[in-house]
Amino acid sequence: MRAMTYRGPYKLRVEEKDRPRIEHPNDAIVRVTLAAICGSDLHLYHGLMPDTRIGHTFGHEFIGVVDEVGPSVQHLQVGDRVMVPFNVFCGSCWFCARGLYSNCHNVNPNATAVGGIYGYSHTTGGYDGGQAEYVRVPFADVGPVLIPEWMHDEDAVLLTDAAATGYFGAQLGEIVEGDTVVVLGAGPVGLIAAQSSWLMGAGRVIVVDHLTERLAKAREMAHAETLDYDELDDVVVELKQQTDFLGADVVIDAVGAEADGNALQQFTGPKLKLQGGSATALNWAIDAARKGGTIAVVGAYGPIPNAVKFGDAMNKGLTLRMNQTPVKRQWPRMFEHVRNGHLTPRQMVTHRFPLEDIAEAYHVFSAKLDGCIKPLVVPNAN
């Protein structure tokens, strides 16, 4: 089969690989019909995630058709069209039993601090991902869901991570009616977090970024106020002034390890890999939140320590809430929101690349060329 293959930092290509096989009785093999590149894939692409092995296939946002099932699979059949949460999870461990699907303890031997994720290095379990023609899906009776007839494929693929993570981020903020919510990052996660903040009763939503096309999208799609930090001397002071010197009730970090805005963080993090990414967004969140406020972190960081202003977080009495998203738990309610037009994930899609052009897709997305907000990957596009 054809599959995206990692060749080292900033280097990947499409190679011929063996089609995955059933390795556990509850496995399925899914033929991928549509995949996406996530902002967190860029952490792998830039060499920020430890134990990313040469030959690894990335991709944790994908949908497809069931091609083969293991002998114990009861809920799926060959030919079913399925959307697959980015979490690999068993459904039965202590954590899954309590709904923490992203923290499953039965799927990742390489680390206890993170669950299993498709195509996201061996630090998350060593599973090849969905930027390929086929992918192995463990626990087929637990993770995948049939794609509803009415749902657009592009909405379905975005619900497997980016959209679900934005919705989850707003929930982590514990928004109450009238709150001022600041969303750091106008990428796909930030855009849905902004939309979701309104659903939870925000009185004001301000999105911060420096890419004009993304800020325009935040205004148009998420009805948010926007701040371009490139145009400001100090974005935190601006936020303080705009909130009558209180600070924001809730700040959502929808950026993570690749954050711009601070040269020292950028060079010691994404460039020189001396910390688990740039902590700029997290530090801005700590500064911009009001005392006693809440910070929700859904941006992904690496496991190496970061330079975070933790003293200020303590002094301000902030509540910090965070996790990888337990995706499947979000879906029933999110399906309603998508069907009702309250959440509109596919409005974020700007580019569609054939799998054979995966190297081009990563460079365009990484360098933010051509107004790229969300690129999709189409296997068998020709």
Add this chain to the structure above:
Amino acid sequence: MTEPDIPSAYVRDRRTPPPSREELRARIPGWGVDLDPADRPSSPKLQYSADTGAHWDFPDRQPGSAGRERSVEHAFVTPVFGTAQPLHGPSGAIRRLAYERFSEARLAHWLLLVAGDRVDAWGSHLRSFGSTRPDVPATGVHTEVSHGGLRSRAGRSDRRHHLVDPLLVAGPWVAGAGVGAVVVRRLARALRR
């Protein structure tokens, strides 16, 4: 500053109340539909699911776990695991040391894994030079032309650090080529003697 001008942070109540429900509902599709935390799927954080789809108390164990690297913070190799790229060669030895000797709490664990990544990458690059498809320092860069690299970066602050990317990406290749040339020259000299 007169008293009415003193910002909200310095007095008991906010000076400016948020917009009314009616105003927000008129402007924002779906405003407030998840106002009640009971409608939010991740509230509260811990919830017992009636049916996760699992029909086991503990999953069947995937064959092939013997020798599979694992975090020492795990009791055993988890019943299901990825088999994508098994450990091999010098990078595999470094990674195995990271897993067997150091817990996730130790910086050495992660730094060894990063070292293993670089050894893996360079070993792979060297092997690729003996193949019909040698590695290049960076892929996809021709989209700088096809997708408007200059135009896209106009006015953006991150173009400043993008300028160092070629140095960071190609620098090790140039240094590697230089070291290789020196080694070859010295070998040639030694053979001539």
